[in-house]
Amino acid sequence: KAEGRGTWRFFETEMDARMQARRRLELDLRRALVEREFDLFYQPLVQIGTREITGFEALLRWRHPERGMVPPNEFIPLAEETGVIVPLGAWVIERACEEAAKWPEHISVAVNVSAVQFRTPGLVDVVTAALARWGLAGARLEIEITESIMLQDNVTTLGILRRLQRLGVRISMDDFGTGYSSLSYLRSFPFDKIKIDQSFIRDLTSQGGAQAIVSAISGLGRSLGMRTTAEGVETAEQLTQLRAEGCTEAQGYLFGRPMTGKEALELLSVQGPGPHSFACA
Ligand code: C2E
Ligand code: MG
Ligand code: MG
Numbered sequence: 001k002a003e004g005r006g007t008w009r010f011f012e013t014e015m016d017a018r019m020q021a022r023r024r025l026e027l028d029l030r031r032a033l034v035e036r037e038f039d040l041f042y043q044p045l046v047q048i049g050t051r052e053i054t055g056f057e058a059l060l061r062w063r064h065p066e067r068g069m070v071p072p073n074e075f076i077p078l079a080e081e082t083g084v085i086v087p088l089g090a091w092v093i094e095r096a097c098e099e100a101a102k103w104p105e106h107i108s109v110a111v112n113v114s115a116v117q118f119r120t121p122g123l124v125d126v127v128t129a130a131l132a133r134w135g136l137a138g139a140r141l142e143i144e145i146t147e148s149i150m151l152q153d154n155v156t157t158l159g160i161l162r163r164l165q166r167l168g169v170r171i172s173m174d175d176f177g178t179g180y181s182s183l184s185y186l187r188s189f190p191f192d193k194i195k196i197d198q199s200f201i202r203d204l205t206s207q208g209g210a211q212a213i214v215s216a217i218s219g220l221g222r223s224l225g226m227r228t229t230a231e232g233v234e235t236a237e238q239l240t241q242l243r244a245e246g247c248t249e250a251q252g253y254l255f256g257r258p259m260t261g262k263e264a265l266e267l268l269s270v271q272g273p274g275p276h277s278f279a280c281a
């Protein structure tokens with residue numbers, strides 16, 4: 001009995017410690033937003049056929065004063081749970097448009113929008129205001145959503161997606177193939193782009209079905225009039241296979257790691273006014 005109580009007390013302390021750590025991180029997140037500790041990095045998106053860079057994906061980073069660079073997977077889930085993602089996500093859209101306005105006109109920027117941010121009223125207004133403030137054409141902004149968004153109230157979700165598309169903004173389905181009943185979503189909304197999850201690209205050159213899946217998704221994109229982007233392309237071998245499968249676009253360490261805005265701008269200017277292509281691939 002005594003032991004049982006001890007165990008329970010231990011459990012309570014454990015819970016307590018975890019709640020406190022969570023609370024600390026939450027306060028830390030809110031502080032970081034005020035202190036401007038967040039930054040965006042940019043990773044090139046490359047057309048497989050022409051090897052041209054046609055855009056960059058903006059990826060969020062947190063320069064924590066003690067912990068150093070914190071990757072998004074370590075704070076976005078909590079930012080979503082606590083609602084911090086709403087102001088943080090608005091900042092991402094604003095900042096990405098500001099940066100893209102410095103690029104040549106044929107280069108676009110892709111921004112990740114989380115499900116929580118998506119269902120909070122005001123997203124379309126945030127996008128409209130950011131485009132207007134930086135004088136960016138809607139067509140130069142891509143919004144990446146994941147399948148989890150489609151699990152929410154369908155009428156509202158589709159309404160928001162359509163309003164964004166009416167601004168000229170393009171919509172990409174991110175991490176495709178890792179969520180639930182993906183195919184029905186493709187039928188309910190005309191996405192501009194399908195991003196094939198990097199887990200399939202990683203296994204592309206080994207046995208076990210990844211190649212068949214990549215091939216099928218590329219074919220699906222082709223017949224539905226949606227572009228297909230392979231995520232996490234690291235080797236020339238993977239690129240060769242993707243080209244053979246008819247996948248249209250690639251993103252990954254083979255072409256470039258996420259880089260600072262300054263580095264992205266340098267990459268674009270080194271190559272002149274365009275087209276911006278990669279000799280390595
Ligand atoms: P994602 O949108 O699927 O972004 C692609 C992730 O793959 C990025 O990780 C990128 O750095 C990584 N990656 C790119 N090329 C390669 C490669 O060749 N090999 C490997 N192993 N990885 C590669 P990152 O930057 O850590 O971001 C992780 C996730 O965090 C993103 O996945 C996205 O879901 C989320 N995220 C990032 N920025 C934001 C943001 O501003 N807002 C929201 N809501 N989510 C974001
Ligand atoms: Mg993404
Ligand atoms: Mg992805």
Ligand code: MG
Pocket residue numbers: 175
């Ligand atoms: Mg991902």
